Amino acid sequence: MSRDARWKALLELLVERGRLDVEEAAAELSVSAATIRRDFDQLAEQQMLVRTRGGAVVHGVSYELPLRYKTARHASEKERIAKAVAALVSPGEAVGLTGGTTTTEVARALAVRGDLASGSPALTVVTNALNIANELAVRPQFKIVVTGGVARAQSYELIGPLADGVLGQITLDVAVLGxxxxxxxxxxxxxxxxxxxxxxxxxxxxxxxxxxADSSKLGRRAFARICAADAVDTLVTDSAAGSDTVRRFTEAGIEVVTV
Known part of the structure; x- marks a missing residue:
């Protein structure tokens, strides 16, 4: 197992459990305790966990994995969701994409749509996500508008008043939220x-x-609200979403697409 794969697995385990012992992590990943101690020390230096005697705990109360370590979580579900979302976009539209692993997959799904391979532009994409802009900028069929702002390392998203200024001057056909x-x-x-x-x-x-959003995100709360549920027209999620959960969104007037 490579170091990056090992770090990703360690951070995933920390998110799930909140605390890991060296011996426990070594057994989980089939590596030596010395390797895990070294990994914990290096991750602690990057402020991605807090070292404890004999192990590690998550960094802070509201722990968030950097984007590069989230990509393997629910990967197949995100790919299906992304393909379904991309199918809801029509040629010629102006589309807003937020940052995140699922919206990154949406960008990739749009990039391979055959009917968007021509046109000038076939699609206008507005995003505050540097990684999405980077992937789509080489595609001549897309007009890419980047909001500006200050980059946030965890998500590659641009934030702050510089981004506000750009968004206040544009109109979008559709916004896709991760x-x-x-x-x-x-x-x-x-x-x-x-x-x-x-x-x-x-x-x-x-x-x-x-x-x-994959089904693991549904029915949950997080610190900072983006918008009320009644501001959302469509939810695209995976088939593991519970029937009661889907019913509640449907009753709230949201079209739910499961894949």
Whole structure:
């Protein structure tokens, strides 16, 4: 197992359990205790966990994995969701994409749509996510508008008043939101209030709003609200979403697409 794969697995275990012992982690990953101690020390130096005697705990109360370590979580579900979301976008539209692993997959799904391979542009994409802009900028069929702002390392998203200025001058056909949590009562939410503020502006500038979220995000709350549930037109999620959960969103007037 490579170091990056090992670090990803360690951080995943920490998110799930909140605390890990060296011996426990070594057994889980089939490596030596010395290797795990070294990994914990290096991750602690990057402020991605807190070292304890004999182990590690998550860093802070509201722990958030950096984007590069989230990519393997629910990967197949995110790919299916992304393909379904991309199918809801029509040629010629202006689309807003927030940051996140699911919206990154949406960008990739749009990039391989055959009917968007021509046109000038076939699609206008507005995003505050540096990684999404980087992937799509080489595609001549897309006009890419980047909001500006200050980069947030965990998500590669641009935040702050510089982004506000751009979003206040544009109109979108559709905004696609990646979220940390989505609940009928509490709405769509993120961990970071500055990201939530930019995502909220994208929603306000859009004719319709799509939440792209795997089932693990549903029925949950997070620190910073992006928008109320009634601001969302469509939820695209995976088939593991419970029938009661789907019913609550449907009763709230949200179209639910499961894949």
């Amino acid at each position: 979220v940390v949590a989505f609940d009928v009562a509490h709405g769509a939410a993120a961990n970071d209030e500055a990201e939530a503020a930019i995502n909220r502006l994208l929603c306000e500038r859009a004719g319709r709003v799509i939440v792209a």
